[in-house]
Amino acid sequence: MTPAPRDLAPTPAQTVGPYYGHALPVPGGGEIAPTGHPEAITVHGCVYDGHGEPVPDALLEFWQARPDGSRAGAPGSWRRDPATGGHLGRDGIGFTGFGRVPTGADGHWSVRTLPPPPSAPYLAVCLFARGLPRHLFTRAYVEGLVADGELKALAGERGETLLARRDSGREGLFRFDLHLQGEKETVFLDFGAA
Amino acid sequence: MTLTQEGLAKGQDATGAEGVPAPRRVDAYRSGALRVPTRAPLALGGDPEAVELYGPVFGATEVTALDADLTRQHAGDPHGERITVSGRVVDRAGRPVGGQLVEIWQANASGRYVHRRDRHAAPLDPNFTGVGRCLTDTEGRYAFTTIRPGAYPWGNRENAWRPAHIHFSLFGRAFAQRLVTQMYFPGDPLLAHDPILHMITDQATRDRLVAAYDPELSVVEWSLGYRWDIVLDGPAATLPDPEVTA
Ligand SMILES: [Fe+3]
Numbered sequence: 029m030t031p032a033p034r035d036l037a038p039t040p041a042q043t044v045g046p047y048y049g050h051a052l053p054v055p056g057g058g059e060i061a062p063t064g065h066p067e068a069i070t071v072h073g074c075v076y077d078g079h080g081e082p083v084p085d086a087l088l089e090f091w092q093a094r095p096d097g098s099r100a101g102a103p104g105s106w107r108r109d110p111a112t113g114g115h116l117g118r119d120g121i122g123f124t125g126f127g128r129v130p131t132g133a134d135g136h137w138s139v140r141t142l143p144p145p146p147s148a149p150y151l152a153v154c155l156f157a158r159g160l161p162r163h164l165f166t167r168a169y170v171e172g173l174v175a176d177g178e179l180k181a182l183a184g185e186r187g188e189t190l191l192a193r194r195d196s197g198r199e200g201l202f203r204f205d206l207h208l209q210g211e212k213e214t215v216f217l218d219f220g221a222a
Numbered sequence: 223m224t225l226t227q228e229g230l231a232k233g234q235d236a237t238g239a240e241g242v243p244a245p246r247r248v249d250a251y252r253s254g255a256l257r258v259p260t261r262a263p264l265a266l267g268g269d270p271e272a273v274e275l276y277g278p279v280f281g282a283t284e285v286t287a288l289d290a291d292l293t294r295q296h297a298g299d300p301h302g303e304r305i306t307v308s309g310r311v312v313d314r315a316g317r318p319v320g321g322q323l324v325e326i327w328q329a330n331a332s333g334r335y336v337h338r339r340d341r342h343a344a345p346l347d348p349n350f351t352g353v354g355r356c357l358t359d360t361e362g363r364y365a366f367t368t369i370r371p372g373a374y375p376w377g378n379r380e381n382a383w384r385p386a387h388i389h390f391s392l393f394g395r396a397f398a399q400r401l402v403t404q405m406y407f408p409g410d411p412l413l414a415h416d417p418i419l420h421m422i423t424d425q426a427t428r429d430r431l432v433a434a435y436d437p438e439l440s441v442v443e444w445s446l447g448y449r450w451d452i453v454l455d456g457p458a459a460t461l462p463d464p465e466v467t468a
Binding site for chain 2: 035
């Protein structure tokens with residue numbers, strides 16, 4: 029396939045602002061894994077600002093490959109209820125590869141998902157917040173799935189900010205904090221959008 | 223350099239809307255001071271294996287027929303000026319982005335959001351929530367019926383008022399095409415003063431966020447029509463053929 033010309037000027041991004049809370053979050057938005065799936069993992073963490081204070085009004089989205097390596101998504105991330113106009117949530121069976129969660133008052137978020145494949149051992153993350161003129165992309169590479177040295181090759185010493193580390197106390201629990209600024213500033217990614 | 227300083231410097235090129243004297247300077251958007259990363263992002267645009275070249279899939283389960291009509295989500299009619307907002311979603315090559323989710327949210331006609339933290343002293347409207355969604359058709363077209371939102375004050379400084387705007391969230395064929403932005407209305411005098419719009423430093427780019435009044439889209443005896451087309455950016459790497467991945 030030959031690359032198509034990119035002649036049109038893109039529509040610029042703008043901040044999500046402070047008032048998306050009644051519109052974008054959905055019930056069960058972080059329950060990406062099918063209900064009760066034995067291999068499900070939990071990835072969680074906090075979003076911090078430049079003073080190390082938690083960011084209570086961020087929204088995070090997650091997108092990943094299936095455990096078998098497929099990148100095909102599926103509908104059903106948030107089923108609507110035609111009777112009430114409300115949300116039905118997921119059906120508990122399918123895997124859509126997509127999740128969306130807001131941070132709480134303490135800046136904390138969590139998702140339950142299936143482990144990504146070793147060929148793409150990460151959750152792609154898109155972060156929105158009041159104050160950000162556009163969204164930020166990063167990746168949460170799952171410890172034990174990502175090859176040794178891969179993150180250093182990718183981003184040098186700061187590559188460890190991309191690691192979702194095994195969290196103490198529980199099998200299948202991983203911690204991934206995001207630092208918007210400062211010494212521990214997360215490596216954010218650019219995919220070539222202008 | 224902090225974003226605040228950059229915003230101040232760049233705001234000086236502000237030009238006024240029609241018939242309005244251009245302000246000398248638009249205030250900086252202050253909310254990002256501790257939030258905007260200080261380091262340049264790592265460029266991964268050339269990686270053909272990136273999961274971000276694929277994206278979530280949405281379908282009939284994600285929308286109901288009434289989700290695109292924000293004026294019919296309650297028992298009664300909302301207050302305000304009924305409008306139709308429609309346009310096409312395309313990529314930078316002009317190809318339609320079909321079957322993708324478009325979400326919108328907005329203030330009511332008085333400039334008040336259905337959000338507990340919005341303390342603006344304007345009335346809530348029991349017949350308006352201000353949330354809509356739809357899927358683009360095969361031509362990339364979306365359409366909403368809603369109410370023209372009001373301007374509202376915010377805390378950037380004394381007498382900072384947001385121009386009327388509708389927040390848009392769009393998915394493309396790839397996660398890297400994700401876009402959250404805001405649509406504005408033509409002729410709004412507040413466009414010349416808004417720090418959020420003026421984070422975009424050149425007029426031509428700002429203009430791409432302003433819809434056009436389109437009598438063709440107006441519905442007789444019912445609503446005023448606005449057209450706003452959206453061009454999704456990137457990614458740099460060639461996207462997989464949509465027919466193969468669908
Ligand atoms: Fe707003």
